[in-house]
Each structure stands twice: as C-alpha cells, then as structure tokens.
Amino acid sequence: xxxxxxxxxxxxxxxxxLSLQAQPLSNQVSAKxxxxxxxxxxxRGIFKINPELEIPFNFEIRNVKGxxxxxxxxxxxxxxxxxxxxxxxxxxxxxDQFDNELAFKIEGDGLTGxxxxxxxxxxxxxxxxxxxxxxxxxxxGKPATADFSGTYDVVFTGANGKEEKTVGLFKQTxxxxxxxxxxxxxxxxxLEGTVEGNDFQLSSFIGSGPSYYKGSFSTDGAIKGAIIxxxxxxxxxxxxxxxxxLPDAYKLTYLKEGYKTxxxxxxxxxxxxxxxxxxxxxxxxxILSITGTWCPNCVDETSFIAPWYKKxxxxxxEVIGIHYEQKTDAEYVKKVLNRFRDRFGIEYDQVIAGTAxxxxxxxxxxxxxxxxxxxxxxIINKKGEVAQIHTGYTGPATGKYYDEFVNEFNQEIDKLxxxx
Numbered sequence: 001x002x003x004x005x006x007x008x009x010x011x012x013x014x015x016x017x018l019s020l021q022a023q024p025l026s027n028q029v030s031a032k033x034x035x036x037x038x039x040x041x042x043x044r045g046i047f048k049i050n051p052e053l054e055i056p057f058n059f060e061i062r063n064v065k066g067x068x069x070x071x072x073x074x075x076x077x078x079x080x081x082x083x084x085x086x087x088x089x090x091x092x093x094x095x096d097q098f099d100n101e102l103a104f105k106i107e108g109d110g111l112t113g114x115x116x117x118x119x120x121x122x123x124x125x126x127x128x129x130x131x132x133x134x135x136x137x138x139x140x141g142k143p144a145t146a147d148f149s150g151t152y153d154v155v156f157t158g159a160n161g162k163e164e165k166t167v168g169l170f171k172q173t174x175x176x177x178x179x180x181x182x183x184x185x186x187x188x189x190x191l192e193g194t195v196e197g198n199d200f201q202l203s204s205f206i207g208s209g210p211s212y213y214k215g216s217f218s219t220d221g222a223i224k225g226a227i228i229x230x231x232x233x234x235x236x237x238x239x240x241x242x243x244x245x246l247p248d249a250y251k252l253t254y255l256k257e258g259y260k261t262x263x264x265x266x267x268x269x270x271x272x273x274x275x276x277x278x279x280x281x282x283x284x285x286x287i288l289s290i291t292g293t294w295c296p297n298c299v300d301e302t303s304f305i306a307p308w309y310k311k312x313x314x315x316x317x318e319v320i321g322i323h324y325e326q327k328t329d330a331e332y333v334k335k336v337l338n339r340f341r342d343r344f345g346i347e348y349d350q351v352i353a354g355t356a357x358x359x360x361x362x363x364x365x366x367x368x369x370x371x372x373x374x375x376x377x378x379i380i381n382k383k384g385e386v387a388q389i390h391t392g393y394t395g396p397a398t399g400k401y402y403d404e405f406v407n408e409f410n411q412e413i414d415k416l417x418x419x420x
Contacts, residue, residue: 037106039068039084039091044133047115047210048126049230055212056136057205058192059129070102072206073134074190075178077397079206094118095207096339098294099326102127125210125230136203139175142196147172148217154181154238156227166236167244168223169398177202180397181236184246185373186297188213190397200225208296252372252391259367260385262288262378266322266351266364269334274320274351276384285416287319288378290371292356293336294326298375300395304406306344315417316382319348324356324374377409381416388412 039061047055058073061084068084070093081102085092091104091111104113109131116124152168170179177195179202181188191213193202202213215225221240226233265275276286289305291298302321309319325333333352341350354360361371373392381387394405 037086039086041131042073042134043111043129043131044135045127045129045205047205048128049210049212053212053228053230055203055205055210057203057210058134058136073192074204074206075192075397077190081207097206097299097343098208099336100207104129136192137194137201139194139196144172144175144195145197146217146219148177148195148200148223150240151242151244152223152238153241153244154223154236156181156234156236158234159232165246167246167401168238169401182246182394182398182401184249184252184392186300186375186392187395187398189296189300189395206296206299208294249391249394250388253376253389254369255367255386255389256369262365262367262380262386264322264353264365266353268349268351269330269337274349276320276380281318281380281384283316283382285317285382285413286380287317287413288380289319289321290324290361290365290374290376290378291321292324292326292374293340294356295374297373297393297395301375301377301393302340302344302346306346306348309348310345312413313347317413317417321346321348321350322353323350324354324361325352326356328352328355379412379416382419387416 040063042060043058045057045059047057049055059081060071060073060078061068062071068086070081070084071078072081073079081097082093082095085094089106091102091106091113093102093104095101099118100115101118102113102115104111104127111129113127114124115127116122149170149172152170154166154168156164156166158164164183167182168179169182170177172195175194175196177193177200179191181191188211189204189206191202191204191211193200193213195217198216198218200213200215200217202211204211209229211227212229213225213227215223215236217223222237223239224235224237226235262276265273267273287305289298289301291301305319309317323333323337325336327333337350337352340346353364356374358371362368365371368389375393377390377393378386379388379390390405390409394401396402
C-alpha cells in the first residue's frame with residue numbers, strides 16, 4: 001500500500017513525540033532548549049554574614065571530561081568542591097565533602113543564593129557571585145609599608161580569656177598575602193588576601209564554613225588582629241620569630257598509666273565489627289586515624305594517608321579510619337563514609353565510633369589520657385602496642401612543617417616495620 005507523504009509526515013512526528021516522552025525530564029529540557037547561560041570560568045563570591053561583614057572567596061568552574069565541576073581557589077590550592085547541576089534559571093553545587101550545598105539563582109551574568117545543608121536543616125548563609133573577577137579583596141592601590149613575610153609567635157585569646165599558642169606563617173608578594181595559623185589542633189589551611197599599608201585581610205572557603213582574618217603588622221615585627229565570624233570574634237597578637245614552634249605534638253595525647261594497647265570494636269558501614277584483635281592486623285604495623293568527614297584538617301590527613309597506604313600496604317602495614325560524625329544513623333553514616341572513600345580512593349577499613357565530640361572520643365577510647373583534636377593519628381607496633389600518638393595534623397599549607405611531619409611519619413613506620 002502506498003502511503004501519502006502527508007500521512008508519513010504525521011506518523012514521523014508522532015514517533016518523535018513518543019520518543020521525547022520516554023526520555024528523562026532532564027533530557028527533554030535539553031532536547032527542547034539548550035541552556036543559554038554557561039557557568040564556565042572564574043568567579044568571585046561574597047558571603048553576606050551580617051550587614052557589617054562580607055567574606056569574599058574565589059572559585060572556578062571547569063569542564064572535566066564532559067562534567068562541569070567547581071574548584072575553590074585559596075592561594076596555591078584548587079580544591080574540588082562538587083559537580084554543577086544547572087536548570088534554566090538556577091545552579092546547584094552539592095558540596096558532598098561537607099554535606100553542604102550552594103544553591104544559586106541565575107540573574108543576568110551573576111548568581112545569588114545561599115550556602116545551606118543538603119537536607120536544608122539549620123541556618124543558611126546568603127551568597128552572591130560575579131563572573132570574571134579573580135581578585136579576593138577590593139584594594140585602594142596603597143602599597144604595603146614593608147614585606148611582612150615570615151614566621152610569627154601568635155597567641156589567640158577567646159572571649160573567656162583563654163589563650164591558645166599558635167604559629168603564624170605568612171608569604172607576601174607586593175600587596176598579595178597568603179598564610180596560615182598552625183595550632184596543636186591543626187592548621188587554618190590555605191588563607192589568601194591582601195595587605196595595604198600595615199593592614200591585612202585573609203579569607204578561605206572550601207565548602208564547610210568561610211574563614212575571615214583581619215589585622216595589622218608593624219615594622220618592628222608585631223602582629224595583631226582577630227578572626228571574625230557570624231558568632232563573634234577572637235583576637236590574636238604576637239611577634240615575628242623565625243624559631244616559632246608549638247609544643248611537641250607527640251607528647252600531648254598519651255596512654256594512661258598501666259595501658260599499652262587500645263581495645264575497641266567498632267562497626268563499619270555494613271555493620272561488621274572491626275578490632276585490633278582481628279587476624280588481619282596480627283603482627284602488622286597499624287595506623288589509626290581518628291577522623292571525621294566534616295573536618296577540613298581530616299581531609300588533608302586523608303589526602304596523605306589514602307595514597308600512602310596504596311603504596312605501602314604490601315609492606316605489612318594497615319590503616320583504620322575511626323570516624324566520629326555529625327550524625328550516627330545508618331543511612332547518614334553510609335552516605336558520608338562512602339563519599340569519603342570514593343573521593344580519596346580509600347582502600348583501608350573505615351569504622352564509625354560515635355558523634356563528633358571530643359568527650360565521646362575520650363569515652364570510647366578510655367585508655368587515652370584525653371582527646372584534644374580531630375584528626376589524631378595513632379601508630380600501633382607489631383605487638384599491638386601503641387608506639388606513637390600525634391595530636392592534630394600539620395597540612396601542606398604549612399610548608400616546611402608539613403615536610404617535617406611526613407619525614408617523621410615515614411621514619412617511624414620504617415623503624416617499626418624493621419622490628420622483629
């Protein structure tokens with residue numbers, strides 16, 4: 001039978017309609033209209049903490065093997081934040097590392113929205129972003145009065161008057177300033193900002209919460225300022241000192257008298273109990289990382305430990321990540337631990353030991369004299385005895401301090417592996 005051209009055209013259009021209806025909604029949208037807005041490129045964001053405080057940050061959206069991803073830029077670091085999901089009038093970036101989300105409305109060539117938890121619980125923070133701007137803080141062009149690069153003894157003072165000793169590390173090039181504050185609990189990671197005259201500003205953001213430091217240097221080597229946030233501020237002051245150092249991180253956390261080992265049995269995400277008494281760990285050097293997916297310094301430690309384990313696991317060494325998380329219900333724990341595993345390529349055991357509270361850690365590991373910091377790294381010798389405990393983590397933002405930690409860590413492992 002000969003089909004008329006008009007009827008053939010009708011059948012063809014009908015089949016196309018059926019095909020379109022069978023596709024997912026996202027594909028239908030793409031088929032009807034491609035997005036005119038492209039998010040690719042460099043951006044400057046501003047968190048509106050309150051009417052008096054705005055904290056800037058920088059990010060870049062790149063096409064990585066066909067997927068648009070956001071990278072936070074802080075000094076020398078480009079930290080992968082998350083995958084971009086775009087709708088005709090909005091952008092969403094799941095910051096899975098910290099269970100947060102940036103939700104933006106597209107307004108012309110800019111973005112306006114909020115930083116919030118993925119489940120929309122708790123408070124949110126207003127944020128705007130402008131395309132094509134790669135500076136951090138707006139400047140007046142006033143030159144710095146000196147080069148304030150160097151190492152400083154710095155003391156932070158809380159609202160209750162309690163003091164905390166830190167080491168400030170700064171590197172200046174013209175008006176550009178980068179740095180970090182090294183504490184016994186870890187470091188402030190990569191801070192970036194400017195210095196004009198004697199005054200400086202620094203900020204950082206990788207998906208958790210924004211950080212902002214403001215202060216001034218003096219030509220006689222003094223420094224003073226404050227870290228300022230939505231919940232208040234904490235002042236600091238100090239002096240330049242090339243030999244500035246913290247208390248020995250290996251002597252802050254230790255076993256109570258009469259203890260040589262740690263005894264625990266914690267479940268993994270599948271409910272399987274894991275203990276140092278398991279055959280898998282017998283006659284091996286074991287590294288315990290007391291950690292949490294929510295903790296920026298723990299992210300730095302895992303960035304080191306995960307690839308290190310891949311290279312060294314055949315030498316007779318094992319690792320257990322002992323997690324203390326924001327919530328401990330099975331669904332949440334499985335989600336955040338699996339994300340952590342996938343992001344860093346973790347091949348060692350991960351267990352969940354409790355909520356992210358220092359007292360909870362101390363109670364669940366009663367052999368420890370106290371617990372001061374996430375992360376804390378404990379090294380067990382072949383006999384199952386605690387050989388070393390390192391409080392906090394000295395990350396790559398600290399330069400030579402990080403290099404020293406890596407060297408000391410490898411030397412200790414080599415020594416323990418060599419023992420019969």
